[in-house]
Structures are given as C-alpha cells and as structure tokens.
Amino acid sequence: MxxxxxxxxxxxxxxxxxxxxxxxxxxxxxxxxxxxxxxxxxxxxxxxxxxxxxxxxxxxxxxxxxxxxxxxxxxxxxxxxxxxxxxxxxxxxxxxxxxxxxxxxxxxxxxxxxxxxxxxxxxxxxxxxxxxxxxxxxxxxxxxxxxxxxxxxxxxxxxxxxxxxxxxxxxxxxxxxxxxxxxxxxxxxxxxxxxxxxxxxxxxxxxxxxxxxxxxxxxxxxRPATAFVARFIGGHNVIALPDHRIAVRADRMLLGPEAGPDAVPARVVAVEYQGSAVHLGLEAPDLATDAAAPLLAIVSDRAFAERPLAPGDTVRVGWQAGEAHRLDA
Ligand SMILES: Nc1ncnc2c1ncn2[C@@H]1O[C@H](COP(=O)(O)OP(=O)(O)OP(=O)(O)O)[C@@H](O)[C@H]1O
The missing domain is CATH 3.40.50.300 (P-loop containing nucleotide triphosphate hydrolases)
Known part of the structure; x- marks a missing residue:
C-alpha cells in the first residue's frame, strides 16, 4: 500500500x-x-x-x-x-x-x-x-x-x-x-x-x-543534496568554494602525477589500511573543507602499493571537474 x-x-x-x-x-x-x-x-x-x-x-x-x-x-x-x-x-x-x-x-x-x-x-x-x-x-x-x-x-x-x-x-x-x-x-x-x-x-x-x-x-x-547528506553518508569530501560548496567522492580523489594541473599540495596526516583499499587523511591548506576533519582520499590497495605514502609526506591532490558535485545547502 x-x-x-x-x-x-x-x-x-x-x-x-x-x-x-x-x-x-x-x-x-x-x-x-x-x-x-x-x-x-x-x-x-x-x-x-x-x-x-x-x-x-x-x-x-x-x-x-x-x-x-x-x-x-x-x-x-x-x-x-x-x-x-x-x-x-x-x-x-x-x-x-x-x-x-x-x-x-x-x-x-x-x-x-x-x-x-x-x-x-x-x-x-x-x-x-x-x-x-x-x-x-x-x-x-x-x-x-x-x-x-x-x-x-x-x-x-x-x-x-x-x-x-x-x-x-x-x-x-x-x-x-x-x-x-x-x-x-x-x-x-x-x-x-x-x-x-x-x-x-x-x-x-x-x-x-x-x-x-x-x-x-x-x-x-x-548526488547528495546537501553537505549534511554528503557527510552523513560518508565517503565524501565537502569543500567550500567562494560562492557554494561541492562534494567530491573520496574514491575519486586523484593523487600525485594523476592529480592534474589544478591540483593543490597536501600533507598526509593519516594512513589507514582497510583491506581492499587504503584511506588517506590529507591536509590541504588551499582547500576550505568546512568540517574540522581532514580530506579523505580512498585509493585501491594496488595503487597504494605502487606508490606508498606515509604520514608527513606531501602529495598533490585534485579531482576531475566532472567529479565535483554542487551542493544545495
Ligand atoms: N515522548 C517525548 N517527549 C518529549 N520529547 C520527545 C519524546 N519523544 C521524542 N522526543 C524528542 O523528539 C526528538 C526526536 O526523537 P526521535 O525518537 O523521533 O528521534 P530518533 O531519530 O528516532 O532518534 P534515535 O535514533 O535516538 O532513536 C528528540 O529531540 C527527542 O528528544
């Protein structure tokens, strides 16, 4: 019914x-x-x-x-x-x-x-x-x-x-x-x-x-409608731009040479091994994340093994334009 x-x-x-x-x-x-x-x-x-x-x-x-x-x-x-x-x-x-x-x-x-x-x-x-x-x-x-x-x-x-x-x-x-x-x-x-x-x-x-x-x-x-949904569902970064906010999926973040010309520098603050993937916590001073939490990048275990990172390392971080999703609120 x-x-x-x-x-x-x-x-x-x-x-x-x-x-x-x-x-x-x-x-x-x-x-x-x-x-x-x-x-x-x-x-x-x-x-x-x-x-x-x-x-x-x-x-x-x-x-x-x-x-x-x-x-x-x-x-x-x-x-x-x-x-x-x-x-x-x-x-x-x-x-x-x-x-x-x-x-x-x-x-x-x-x-x-x-x-x-x-x-x-x-x-x-x-x-x-x-x-x-x-x-x-x-x-x-x-x-x-x-x-x-x-x-x-x-x-x-x-x-x-x-x-x-x-x-x-x-x-x-x-x-x-x-x-x-x-x-x-x-x-x-x-x-x-x-x-x-x-x-x-x-x-x-x-x-x-x-x-x-x-x-x-x-x-x-x-396509989370709001920053609240993006954060609550997890697996997203909420990033403040000058006039609106965007969400980018953590597994779509690009690191190192793949990160593209618009990438910004970041410092690795956490590395968590999760089996099939590795979760990286990143601090990128040029990106305004409006939560206190660091940026999250999820990379496959294979990609991580090819290019390992440790806390304290610096790496460039970015995403493809199509992966940024505009939030309503
Ligand atoms: N009988 C009641 N008298 C007064 N306030 C109430 C009563 N029942 C719920 N509330 C209040 O209403 C709001 C919503 O409560 P509700 O139990 O629906 O939330 P919930 O999302 O189911 O939370 P939870 O996951 O903790 O069960 C809360 O602020 C709660 O304190």
Missing part, C-alpha cells in the same frame, strides 16, 4: 521532533528512514503506526487518511528493536497470538503460524520457548509474528541493532528477501548508512526533524 505523509508535524512542548515533512512511499517499496540520534525517525514511524498522535498534517495509507484510526485498523504491523516475545509461549504460539486475539480457530491459526515460521526459516524450532533461542532466532520469530496478520505495511524500528555485526548483515539480507517475496511496503528506521544503502529502494535522510533528501541509494551517494 502507498504511504503519503503530508506536512506531518510532531511537537513535544517546545521540541519540534518532526517538522512538517512530506513524503511519498510507493507500494511495495523498501523505505529506510536514516539519520542521527534525535532527528525524528522513530517519532515519524510511530505516527505512521498510530502509536503517537499527530500535532498537524496527515498520514495517508492507501486511499485514506488514517489519522483517526487505531493502530490495529491501519493495515500496518510494527516490529521493535527488543523482540518482546511472550516468554511462556512457544515460537508457534507467539506467532499465532495475534490470530488468537482475532478469534481464528486453533487449527487454522497454527497452520498460518507455521507458514510464517517457514518464511523466516524457523519451522524446525516452532516448539521452543524464546529463552531457548539465540538473538537472531528470536528476531526471526518476532518478524513472523509481525507478518502473520497479513499487514500491507511493516514498520521496523532499528530491527537489527541488537544483533552482532555478522548476524546483522545476514538478517539484513533476510529482511530484503522477505520483503521482496511478500511484496509489501517496509518502512525501516536506522541510523546505519550501510544498512539503508543495502536495503532501501528509497533512502530518506533526516536531520533536525526535517528531510534533507529522499531518493534511491545510488542518487543519495552520487
């Missing part, structure tokens, strides 16, 4: 948590709300779910504004960071719980619960209690429980943050598979750029209660 936010605003006393945001999320897409702590992501999600009242503006799900509808009547389901499974119920009964509340007969609800457990690859452990499961397994059960009532929209609040990094990457692939298989709309709150880039069809970068940019991951990375 399509979701549309129209001038959606939330105030808590003097705090403007969400500031008149407007956004269209197409049916069947995977949308990530991305931004630093306190930017209003969770509040936005909770207003879509109906767990939070709206100060002004509208949430439209499918054909109708849902402002007056209780959470259970919006066609949405929510999955939380803490899995909140009932400890005394088996996986199967946890998943079937919502159907029991709706008065579905036992045989049918068990069948539906088993189908959902199959979808999340937990059918073999259907008879276990939550305490007998790992964190990742509990999370799969929580996902099955959120999906069992057939929501048109699944809302996920930092669903992967409690998992260790390895499991997080695996579960993230699972989320994407399940979303694609079901074809329903997912709205997923995260503060992780990697997670948003890996999962989303639509990345919504938020800052201070507003949307800085809403676009597909590639556009956000290749």
């Amino acid at each position: 399509d979701i549309e936010l129209v001038g959606l605003t939330k105030r808590y006393g003097d705090t403007l948590a969400v500031d008149a945001i407007s956004l269209k999320i197409r049916s069947g897409s995977y949308c990530c709300l991305l931004g630093p702590s306190g930017c209003g992501k969770t509040t936005t999600l909770r207003m879509i779910a109906g767990h939070e009242t709206v100060t002004s503006g509208d949430v439209v799900i499918g054909p109708k504004a849902v402002g007056d509808l209780a959470p259970a009547r919006r066609g949405t389901a929510m999955m939380f960071q803490s899995y909140a499974l009932f400890p005394h119920l088996t996986c199967r009964d946890n998943v079937a719980f919502g159907l029991r509340m709706r008065g579905m007969p036992k045989a049918e609800r068990n069948q539906r619960a088993e189908a959902m457990l199959r979808l999340v690859q937990m059918e073999a452990l259907a008879g276990r209690l939550p305490a007998q499961l790992s964190g990742g397994q509990q999370q799969r059960v929580a996902l099955a429980r959120a999906l069992v009532t057939g929501p048109k929209v699944l809302l996920l609040d930092e669903p992967l943050s409690a998992l260790d990094p390895f499991l997080r990457v695996r579960m993230r692939a699972e989320l994407k598979r399940i979303q694609t298989e079901l074809g329903i709309t997912f709205v997923h709150v995260t503060h992780s750029q990697d997670e948003a880039m890996a999962l989303a069809d639509l990345v919504v970068v938020m800052n201070g209660g507003r949307i800085e940019q809403a676009a597909d991951p590639r556009t956000v990375f290749e």
